[in-house]
Amino acid sequence: MSIKIGILGYGNLGRGVEKAVNVCDDMELVGVFSRRDPANVKVDSNAPVYHVDSLPEMTDKIDVLIICGGSATDLPEMTPKYAKLFNVIDSFDTHARIPVHFANVDKAAKKAGKIGIISCGWDPGMFSLNRLYAHAVLPGGKDYTFWGKGVSQGHSDAIRRIEGVIDARQYTVPVPEALEKVRKGQNPELTTREKHTRVCYVVAEEGADKARIEKEIVTMPNYFADYDTSVNFISAEEMKANHSGLPHGGSVIYSGTTGSGDDLNKHVIEYSLNLDSNPEFTGSVLTAYARAAYRMNQSGDAGAKTVFDVAPALLSPLSGDEIRAHML
């Protein structure tokens, strides 16, 4: 029997989930749900497309609804709303608002007897898991998170809003010297500027004032002002040829100790990702956790969960005997 999956929202992330669901033998993609007119949504697989308004009629046809919306306005409203009807899962990543989002989803999901997994993906998600495991095993150590080299869509969008910019791509790049110190267990104190640089590729309008565009980028508060930022003007052709992918990745590095005094021993734990496609990897993580959401609900559990609450075995399509034999 397959786990019946619905996808709500069909941008880059929704497409990534679609690809992931379609390689899982124990899952069936029931449909893609969109706020757009379904006639105008072309999906990669042969899954049917429905308008989002038809979701309430499909509660008996969907085991888990994977919600692929934005954290700013979509998910705070959508995830609690649909947790009243389905097991749901999202990739909510606005860190400061996680407690409120968790509480809202928890209330709705508990009342409905459903599971709602929030903040799933790689950060928050796989990176969070590695912070937790490391802190639990070696209490009192220090964790560092480096992102990149990879495309930040938020920063790319910010550049595109500048007058005279046609297109832009921003790469977040860890500073090699900082990475090196952390990997050696030196526990450095690092400022924002010392951890990452920002590299921008910009297609400007014909005759645009490139000096002004560059200045607007490097001085932009929150996005660029606290970083060493480099700006490269390129042609639209070069943008398409060399910067059309959405690679990303990074590392969580934890440095801790055992013993004390002359017997102090250092230990460094590193988890790193090198991803050709950020949305496809994130979609794959959401899909694995959708399996867990279904199983947790089948075993009688309800309420909001995060990756911290999910036993790893629940993510695998294999049996307990199989995972112990092949992966332990």
Next chain:
Amino acid sequence: MSIKIGILGYGNLGRGVEKAVNVCDDMELVGVFSRRDPANVKVDSNAPVYHVDSLPEMTDKIDVLIICGGSATDLPEMTPKYAKLFNVIDSFDTHARIPVHFANVDKAAKKAGKIGIISCGWDPGMFSLNRLYAHAVLPGGKDYTFWGKGVSQGHSDAIRRIEGVIDARQYTVPVPEALEKVRKGQNPELTTREKHTRVCYVVAEEGADKARIEKEIVTMPNYFADYDTSVNFISAEEMKANHSGLPHGGSVIYSGTTGSGDDLNKHVIEYSLNLDSNPEFTGSVLTAYARAAYRMNQSGDAGAKTVFDVAPALLSPLSGDEIRAHML
């Protein structure tokens, strides 16, 4: 209220657990239990030492018994035996015998209403978790495990049994070219020899036949014959000065894909450990999972478990609110 911990067996691993328990504010070390005469066991902390025979009288004083024995003969007998009396946890690492060991511990623990976590540490343990997470997120990929650079105690012991050898230390070292190919996602097929080399430091008796010792090492079946092995004869002083630690570590590297055809995207996931002390890190992992064993039992669960069955949140002394706020 503290979780009351007992340690059974006081070798390198038992000492590592003792150090780990003593830095956990929510734990109390009730005692160290040994097959030796307690009068002859000097422990690092001020924990009392008991003879192993007094364990059955202490069922109401110990919440979790951490069993620090060898996988060859100790654990197959000890873990099921003490699972009848306590929540237990071990580091059983004889891979082929895990299914039988799991079944034996499961039977005893279920009957007693206790939890028995087996095969805990870093491999099996943290490495296993990373194999499972990666396979679940990106089905159909390939995992590689590299060990080292680190001391293999089994291989060091094997050299010490050769006539004319006073002391020996064997380092397992990953082959850099193999690591490089795997990190690039090239999915190479690697023989045993292509993955690791073995580097040996040997203190020989005065006048011993070094050529014969070297030949016996490099041709030893199972241990060395399938590897490129180098043998270095050193003095007892040099052994003590440069090779008295027990560092270890390694990497689990997983290479998987999303999409297909022209849209194929590669993803590489790496988890690596760089440990100054293998037994102290392993002891720290066992201690974190002892916390989980206690909590799982408190919530009414019983039977044999592995790291796959333990929700990560159960390992942390912090509350759900705290871990979501600080680590998600």
